[in-house]
């Protein structure tokens with residue numbers, strides 16, 4: 001199977017995942033990414049910030065949640081290199097970024113593995129992987 005075909009299959013599967021199985025919060029999260037917005041939900045009752053976003057609060061189970069803008073800078077908590085990557089070129093770097101307002105987020109890191117170190121400051125970027133799908137990724141702050 002050609003790599004282009006694999007990439008298309010992955011993109012189709014992700015669209016189905018979001019469209020068919022995602023709830024309103026997931027669909028809104030991806031709609032925001034496509035619009036270059038980085039947002040999630042916060043509970044109006046107890047203040048819990050949920051990432052990924054939720055239609056209800058995972059702390060108090062209330063359903064009065066609001067959308068808030070997330071910090072576009074964080075610190076690199078962990079990272080690794082994938083030697084095989086279907087969607088992106090290989091090797092590809094993924095990491096966990098600690099956001100000051102929402103905890104830790106698994107994301108793509110747009111940098112060489114050798115350039116990275118734990119605790120370094122990283123900033124948000126957006127990555128259009130297809131016409132309908134945009135992902136978050138982070139890169140070191142220069």
Ligand SMILES: [Zn+2]
Pocket residue numbers: 043044045046047048057058059060061062
């Ligand atoms: Zn709550």
